Amino acid sequence: MWKPAEKIRWQPSPGRVPDAAEVSSSILFSPLDAGRLHLRNRTWVPAMVPWRATEDGHVTPEVLDWYGRFARGKPAALVVEATGIRDVPSGPLLRIGHDRFLEGLGELTGRVRDESGGDTRLFIQLIDFLAIKRRPAPEKFFDRYLDITADHRRALSMADDSEADVRAALAAMPRDDLKQVLTPREWEALTMGHRERVTDTHLPHVAELPEVLPGLFSDAALRAQKAGFDGVELHYAHAYTMASFLSATNTRTDGYGNSREGRIRLPLEVFRQVRGTVSDGFVVGARFLAHEAIDGGSTLEDVCYFAAEFARAGMDFLSLSRGGKFDDAKQPKVGATAYPYTGPSGYECMPQFISDDLGPFGRNFAATKAIRQAVRDAGFEPPVVGAGGIHNFDIAEAALQDGVADVIAAARQSLADPDWFRKLETGHGRDIRLCEYTNYCEGLDQNHKQVTCKLWDRVGLDEPGILKSSDGKRRLTPPDWSPE
Numbered sequence: 003m004w005k006p007a008e009k010i011r012w013q014p015s016p017g018r019v020p021d022a023a024e025v026s027s028s029i030l031f032s033p034l035d036a037g038r039l040h041l042r043n044r045t046w047v048p049a050m051v052p053w054r055a056t057e058d059g060h061v062t063p064e065v066l067d068w069y070g071r072f073a074r075g076k077p078a079a080l081v082v083e084a085t086g087i088r089d090v091p092s093g094p095l096l097r098i099g100h101d102r103f104l105e106g107l108g109e110l111t112g113r114v115r116d117e118s119g120g121d122t123r124l125f126i127q128l129i130d131f132l133a134i135k136r137r138p139a140p141e142k143f144f145d146r147y148l149d150i151t152a153d154h155r156r157a158l159s160m161a162d163d164s165e166a167d168v169r170a171a172l173a174a175m176p177r178d179d180l181k182q183v184l185t186p187r188e189w190e191a192l193t194m195g196h197r198e199r200v201t202d203t204h205l206p207h208v209a210e211l212p213e214v215l216p217g218l219f220s221d222a223a224l225r226a227q228k229a230g231f232d233g234v235e236l237h238y239a240h241a242y243t244m245a246s247f248l249s250a251t252n253t254r255t256d257g258y259g260n261s262r263e264g265r266i267r268l269p270l271e272v273f274r275q276v277r278g279t280v281s282d283g284f285v286v287g288a289r290f291l292a293h294e295a296i297d298g299g300s301t302l303e304d305v306c307y308f309a310a311e312f313a314r315a316g317m318d319f320l321s322l323s324r325g326g327k328f329d330d331a332k333q334p335k336v337g338a339t340a341y342p343y344t345g346p347s348g349y350e351c352m353p354q355f356i357s358d359d360l361g362p363f364g365r366n367f368a369a370t371k372a373i374r375q376a377v378r379d380a381g382f383e384p385p386v387v388g389a390g391g392i393h394n395f396d397i398a399e400a401a402l403q404d405g406v407a408d409v410i411a412a413a414r415q416s417l418a419d420p421d422w423f424r425k426l427e428t429g430h431g432r433d434i435r436l437c438e439y440t441n442y443c444e445g446l447d448q449n450h451k452q453v454t455c456k457l458w459d460r461v462g463l464d465e466p467g468i469l470k471s472s473d474g475k476r477r478l479t480p481p482d483w484s485p486e
C-alpha cells in the first residue's frame with residue numbers, strides 16, 4: 003500500500019477506561035431512536051469482506067462463524083460485507099442476486115440474532131461493480147486484446163499492411179513511443195488491465211445502467227428483507243458503480259452525469275425504488291464518500307449537497323467513508339487485478355500507523371462533521387455514521403460530543419477485538435486488544451485470502467472445534483471472551 007512521505011509513526015492508545023457512571027452518562031452507550039433506526043447504543047461494525055463465501059457466492063460455515071463472532075460482542079449494528087446484487091460469477095464474495103441465496107442468508111440472520119440475543123441490528127451492504135480485467139502479458143495484449151484501429155495504422159504509416167504485421171510492429175515498439183501511439187485507455191488496458199467506467203456509454207450494458215440498477219438493487223433489498231435482515235446499506239462508496247456515478251469524474255451526457263443533479267440522479271432513483279419495494283419498517287441507508295481523495299474528484303460542497311439530498315429523499319442513515327478508488331491504484335503484477343486500496347486514495351480509506359501530520363485516527367472527522375452539519379442546516383436529522391481509526395472510548399465519545407457523527411463505526415478495532423465495545427460497557431476496558439493499524443488484515447484482503455487479525459490468528463490453534471484457514475495455519479475467529 004502507498005504511504006505518505008512523512009512516515010510519522012502513530013501509536014494507538016487505550017485512552018481512559020470509563021467507569022460505570024461515565025458509561026451510563028456517555029452518548030456512546032445511549033440509545034438512538036431516529037426514524038426507522040433504533041439502536042440500543044451508538045456502536046456499529048461497518049462492512050468488511052472476509053473472503054469466506056463459496057466460489058459461487060453462498061454463505062459457508064466460516065461466514066456464519068465470522069458474523070456470529072462479531073454478534074457475540076453485541077454491537078448495536080453490524081453490516082454484512084459488500085454483497086453482489088447481480089446473478090453473475092464474482093469469486094468468493096457473498097451474493098444476493100437470486101432467490102437461491104436466501105437460504106444461506108436466512109441462516110446468517112438467524113445466527114446473528116441468536117448470538118447477540120437480539121441486541122444487534124443486522125444490515126447487509128448491497129454492491130454493484132463494473133468489469134475489471136487482469137493486467138495482461140504484453141504478448142497476449144498485442145496478439146489478442148487490442149483492437150487495431152485506423153489511428154494505429156496512421157501512426158505507424160501501415161495503412162495497407164496486414165493486421166498481424168501491425169500487431170507485431172506495436173509489440174516491438176519501445177515503451178515511450180508506444181505510449182504516443184496507444185490511446186490512454188489502451189495504455190491503461192496494457193499496463194493495469196482493462197477497466198470499465200460508467201462513462202463508457204458506447205457499451206450498451208453501461209449505457210443502460212440507469213434502467214437496470216434500480217430493479218437489481220430493489221430485488222436484492224427485498225431478498226434481504228425476506229432473509230430476515232433489519233435493513234440494507236446501499237454501497238455508494240469507494241471504487242464501485244454507484245460511487246462512480248456520484249463522482250465529479252462522471253461526465254455522462256445522458257442526464258446521469260456532469261452536474262451534481264445529474265450525478266446524484268441514479269443514486270436517488272435506486273434509493274426510491276428500494277424504499278418503494280421493501281416494507282415500511284425496513285431500514286434503508288447508504289455508505290458514500292466524504293472525500294474521494296483523487297484528482298478531479300467531488301468537492302466537499304458536492305458531498306454536502308449529496309448528503310442533504312439523500313436525507314431529503316428519506317434515507318434512514320448516512321454512513322461516510324473515504325477514498326478507496328481505482329483511479330490511483332498501484333500497477334498490479336501481470337496476471338493480477340488492480341486493487342482500489344493500494345494508492346493514495348486507498349490509504350485515505352484504511353490509513354495505517356505510518357502516516358502524515360493528520361494521522362490515521364479520525365482522518366475523516368472534519369469532512370464528516372461538515373457534511374453532518376450541512377444535512378442539519380438543510381433541516382434533516384438522519385443519523386450520520388462516522389468511521390476511520392476509532393479505537394478507544396475517548397476518540398469515540400469526543401466525536402459524538404463534537405457533532406462529527408451520531409454513531410461510531412469501527413472496522414479494524416472490531417476485527418482486532420470484537421468484544422471491545424462490550425468490554426467498555428461492562429467495565430473491562432483494560433482487557434481490550436488494541437488494533438495496531440499495521441494493515442496485515444488489509445494485505446490478506448488484497449490477496450483475496452481469508453481475513454484474520456495478527457493479534458489472535460495464531461493463538462490457541464489446538465482449541466477444539468475452531469475453524470482454520472485453508473492452509474490450516476490460522477484460526478478464523480478470535481478466542482471467546484465473557485465478562486464473568
Ligand SMILES: Cc1cc2nc3c(=O)[nH]c(=O)nc-3n(C[C@H](O)[C@H](O)[C@H](O)COP(=O)(O)O)c2cc1C
Nearest residue numbers: 048049050051083084352389390391412413414447
Ligand atoms: C478487511 C477489510 C474489508 C473491508 N471491506 C469493506 C466493504 O466490504 N465495504 C465497505 O464499505 N468498507 C469495507 N472496508 C472498509 C471499512 O469498513 C472501514 O471503512 C475502514 O477500514 C476504515 O475504518 P477503520 O479505521 O475502523 O478500520 C473494509 C476494511 C477492511 C479492513
Ligand code: SF4
Nearest residue numbers: 437438440441443455
Ligand atoms: S491485523 Fe489486526 S491489528 Fe493489524 S490492522 Fe488489522 S485488525 Fe488491526
